[in-house]
Amino acid sequence: MAAANEGFRALDEKSLVEYIKSTPALSSHLGEHLDGLTVKEVGDGNLNFVYIVVAPNGGSFVIKQALPYIRCVGESWSMTKERAYFESLALRQHGSLCPDHVPEVYHFDRPMSLIGMQYLKPPHIILRKGLIAGVEYPLLAVHMSTYMARTLFFTSLLYRSTLEHKREVAEFCGNVELCRLTEQVVFSDPYRVVEHNRWTSPYLDKDAEAVRGDNDLKLEVAGLKSMFCERAQALIHGDLHTGSVMVTADSTQVIDPEFAFYGPMGFDIGAFLGNLILAFFSQDGHAGQGNDRESYKQWILKTIVETWNLFQDKFISLWNEHKDGNGEAYLLSIYNTPELQVLAQKKYMNDLFHDALGFGAAKMIRRIVGIAHVEDFEAIPDASKRADCERRALNCAKMLLKERRRFQAIDPIISAIKEIAST
């Protein structure tokens, strides 16, 4: 790996300032007086170092540098720093398709695996933290449905020629190491005995064991894993949980697409919806004096419904708008009547819905019995109470994974969630 790391040096707060001074694409954002820069390391993710840089004149940006290993595990779990290249590509492509919900990239340095991008100023916070705090975001469903509809539609064969598609697919095959991490932690480890799996023990010991012994579940997961590895449907974010979204009351910004590659659309949609369902099931653990979180739970469920329904509407609108474009999946000369177009769209959306439910369920399961948990549950101090919340979420996920094909719309999903919540 020596050659791969040529030109690379890990920066710290001090050497970063020198780097900025010698990089006009960055320093131009900060005005004349670079000596009064504030630099703060804030990376709370698992993989990278993240610095917020603010100049005396108010100019600012974020610097994200990938190191050749997984930060939260240490140098023992190596991970190509080339992920920063794919993150920068995805930010730029998704950003050009949906500039309102993707931070702007100012600078990318491939040997240094370093991205300089728009700083999302306070009061932006990570959506997951807002969900734990019980904050409603009235525009969240509107914004996320726009983001998903636009990034997925415009990078699919509904819009693109197969010529463009294959060229892009080939490029993103290079992000294989990050794909492999997902394959392992989402589709494999929760279903077998591995040391780094964990769960709220002893309460969930039997539940974790039941997951590992559930043949139907494992057969469904095999199908989803194959789809994840084999199906290049669109340029997906690849890690679209509620920790990859920053929000204020009127802004929604999707960050951290380092897992981006050409994969199944349902993986992104499912990640987002699945993490909202996790947030829902965690609320009982956050209920306290004066706030039983009941109305907040209703808001989360409403947001799930609106996100899917708006996504579907917007995706189909884009399809109708571009049906005589370069997209090669459904040529207008073949799908040439309004009736047939509606049939084709219904079938496509129904399949996508089932994919999203399956992937969403798999993402839920891995957050309860796999290596990486979510703060929604982790922040519940009482282990017994936490386990109760997690068990309901796990049962919901298992049901969705195995029975998803009997659902034809999002409303019955909400009824099923409510029923499991009342157990």
Next chain:
Amino acid sequence: MAAANEGFRALDEKSLVEYIKSTPALSSHLGEHLDGLTVKEVGDGNLNFVYIVVAPNGGSFVIKQALPYIRCVGESWSMTKERAYFESLALRQHGSLCPDHVPEVYHFDRPMSLIGMQYLKPPHIILRKGLIAGVEYPLLAVHMSTYMARTLFFTSLLYRSTLEHKREVAEFCGNVELCRLTEQVVFSDPYRVVEHNRWTSPYLDKDAEAVRGDNDLKLEVAGLKSMFCERAQALIHGDLHTGSVMVTADSTQVIDPEFAFYGPMGFDIGAFLGNLILAFFSQDGHAGQGNDRESYKQWILKTIVETWNLFQDKFISLWNEHKDGNGEAYLLSIYNTPELQVLAQKKYMNDLFHDALGFGAAKMIRRIVGIAHVEDFEAIPDASKRADCERRALNCAKMLLKERRRFQAIDPIISAIKEIAST
């Protein structure tokens, strides 16, 4: 395209001899006396020039040169000569996996798009010609099931790591122009009005029109086209019809994998089985005095059954043999009981069977109402009789495409074929 053609010159029988003399990897196969070479151009395919080269000492090889257009259409339909590169890659990979049924590559010259390979000597003939002549090949099912099981299994995620897989997928994305040709002529043109479509007119005018107006058929075809474009399941041959197989009584050799890429396995299996079904339905047109072809039709049906059943057995045997290898689709640590392994294999093979039936049916349809027809039918001089044969084949294909999921084994397919044949 000037740069892409740098170093390229189209050879003829004379300049080829000079080329051979200056290329040791070729001339070494021919002994000392190169002056008495016999060179014969025999390309009867659609895309290339093919020369048989034989030396006085009996040494021999075949030279295949791709030109930057489709030979049978002319220079107006350009087609990257880089297809020869992918053909050479596929011949070498499939050849190393299944040397008994793939000709050996002696030499590849990328700028010249020229492959030198083993000459398959007489009495080798193209299988399609043997099927038209009514010749039985007792080992055909045994050989083709081995070829398909080995080439598909060993290039899939049942055997490979996702690291190898993504690297190979990226490489073969370069063969996009050939993929696009398939997308157009198999999945698009038969279902819309385009000038180069043809059929046995006027007899099949209504049948061709019915194909273009069949919503259920077109919805199924859209699903198959998406799978063809998006699903990188294994390194497939990409054009495995009975014209891509050379046979004798005891030898079966698969040639011409210039359409090779990472696609759905069912496309290869379906191409072969679908073309056998076409051969079956064409037999009534070849029946004559003293040979009603009835026993030959039975042999074709038996070959279809044996090919699928043997393929299935061999594929599962390979899976069992390598279940603790590097393949990442079904990790032994997860699929950890004999019962679960059997369930996983049944589900996998059932899905693959339905894919093969769907793709096979699509390949049948395009040979009857699309641009490129098959000699099985073309060789029937009486247009009315030919149309009757083609209509039965077309009806069979439409049924298979729309109803394939109700079949769980190959025997009921044979019953359905027989029923349609008796109409």
